[in-house]
Amino acid sequence: MLLTISTTYQPATDLGYLLHKNPARLQSIEVAGGQAHVFYPEATAERCTAALLLDLDPVGLVRGRGGASGEGFALEQYVNDRPYVASSFLSAALSKAFGTAMNGTCKERPNLPAQALPLAVKVAVVSAPGPDWPRRLFEPLGYEVEIETTPLDPTVPEWGDSRYYTLHLRHAGLRLQDVLTHLYVLLPVLDNDKHYYIGEHEAEKLLHRGGDWLPQHPERGFITRRYLRYLAAYVNPTLERLLEGDEDLTETSPPDPLSSGRGDTGHAPGDVVGEENRPAPPLPEERGPGGEVKSLHDQRLQQVAHEIYQLAPTRVLDLGCGEGKLLRLLLRQPKIEYILGMDVSHQALARAAQRLHLDEMPPRQRTRIDLIQGSLLYRDERLAGFDVAALVEVIEHLDENRLAALEAVVFGQARPAHVFVTSPNADYNQLFEKLNAGEFRHDDHRFEWSRAEFAAWAAGVAERHGYQLRLVGMGEEVEGVGAPSQMAVFVKKDA
Incomplete structure (x- = not known):
């Protein structure tokens, strides 16, 4: 898989600062299934091109698989297009290689990420149901789209074209952060064959990366369904959250014509479905009083809000408030006189203000x-x-060596009477069948702790700052691995 990004912005070599990759040298990064290589075929003041080459090991993608797929479809595992077609593998490599650029950060040129640049992107190759689909996905975002077809067999022209295309995108002026985000979301949508387990963490990722532009996209329904592999338990709540607070946007996208008669998997009857493509069984989920499925995200918020409600506080802090979902629940508690939401992201705060209708x-x-x-x-x-x-x-989004600074600010200086800290339980990750060993649930996580690691950290914080500690599982407990998330409740001893 090869992706190139070019610009004629002056000086064009500023692209190297944005991507945090030096144009003067090749850089290689270990990724799931192989290696990603970043290099610059051209780097002058007039024009600069950055290339991401993803080299996957076809045998490595299969090694270690078992079960029905490993026994009954051994040949299909080796004879497929996975190592060569731009897909979720390329999205994961984009996030790992250019994650800082995707988050809009540039230490050397702090104002540069906000700059709209003339950009040209080439992806070789993409798999799509037809040449119209790349246009339907990228043109509403302002791209000029050119499709280069690939024949099934150049020696037999009567066979026609294959479903593989070289994709060319051009935009007269767009932030590099936006381009990377669009590619991150839409390439797996075109391919429709994600290489890891689809669950709530993927829905959250889509909301995080697509929240600014996906609600206005005319194909938002198609994109959401394909990104989440037609799993209704995640598709429907995600669409609702995308459109939340936008009463003028109703879900008018037509049903995905490619999913007709295919059920929840997105495969037609009779399709060969290997282990990589077979949807994993859904993880345990709580249900609301009416029987509706509640996502783990909602469970966490409801559980924290309920704990706060029982304390009947008058002043509450939501640190790392994001787009304001916990704030909304806190506003429903009339005994709370004042709520302060803080976040490092200006964009997240703007979305929170909009969704709370301030x-x-x-x-x-x-x-x-x-x-x-x-x-x-x-x-x-x-x-x-x-x-x-x-x-x-919140804490897992920080480097571990910065937790001491957070501890000093929250527990040493601010010293609220009660502190609630939640974090993913890494012991539980083994239940995510498509999450490789050592991988995290979110691409922005810096670490994920086991129950023992989280308990040790929380106990140390409590002891150093004079708090009592209570540890709570969040979500349904599974024997041997615990609950999906974990919460530490700190109570100041002199409160």
């Missing part, structure tokens, strides 16, 4: 909540004087 909120209600931008790694006087602080799925 501009339309009655004056009395509006005085109950504020949103501020800030970092948990620096002392901040605004965080003092609160009864409760919540950090829901």
Whole structure:
């Protein structure tokens, strides 16, 4: 798989700063199933091209597989297009090689990520149901799309073209961050054959990477269904969350014509379905009082909100508040007089303000909540004087060596009477069948701790700062591995 990104922005070599990859040398990165290589075929002040070459080991992709697929479809495992077609493998490599650029960060040129650049992208090759689909996916985002067909067999022209295309995209002016995000989401949608387990973590990833542009996309239904492999338990809630707060956007996308008669797997009756393509059984999920499935994401928020409700606090902090889902639940608790949501991301705060309808909120209600931008790694006087602080799925987004700074800010300086910290339980990851050993549930996670590691960290924090500690599982417990997420409840001893 080969992807190139070119620009004529002056000086064009600024592309190297944006991608955090030096144009003067080849850089290789270990990825699942092989290696990704980043190099620059051209790097002048007038034009610069960065290339990502993904070299997958066909045998390595199969090694270690067992079960029916390994026994009954041995030849199919080796004779397929997985090592060569731009797919979720390329998305994972994009995230690993260019993750900093995808997050819009550039230390050397802090203003550069916001710059709209003329960009040209080439992907060789993509698999698509037809040449119209790349256009339907990329043209609404402002790209000029050119499709280069590939014949089934150049020596037998009467056989016609294959379903493989070289994709050319051009945009007159767009942030590199946006281009990488569009490719990250849409390449697996075209291929429709993700190489790992589809679960709530993938739905969250789609919301994170597509939240700014996917709700307005005319093919948002098609994209969501294909990205989540037609699994209704995740597709429907994800579409609802994408359109949440956008009453003028109703789900009008037609049903995916490619899924007709295919059920939840996206494969037609009689298709050969290898282990890689076979949907894993859904993980245990709680159900609401009406029998509806509640995602683990919702379970976490509801559980934290319920714990806070029982304390009847008057002032509450939501640290790393994101787009404001916990804030919304806290606003429903009338005994809370003031809520402060803080996040390092300005974009996330803007989405939170929009989804909470702060501009339309009655004056009395509006005085109950504020949103501020800030970092948990620096002392901040605004965080003092609160009864409760919540950090829901926050700590794993920091490098482990920075947790001491977070600890000093939250437990040493702010010192709320109660602190709730949740984090994924790494022991549980073995139940995600398509999550390779050592991989994390989210591409932005810096670590994921086992129950023992989380308990040791929490106990140390409690001892150092004078808190009592209670550890709680979040979600349905599975013998031997625990619950999907874990929560530490800290109670200040002099509270």
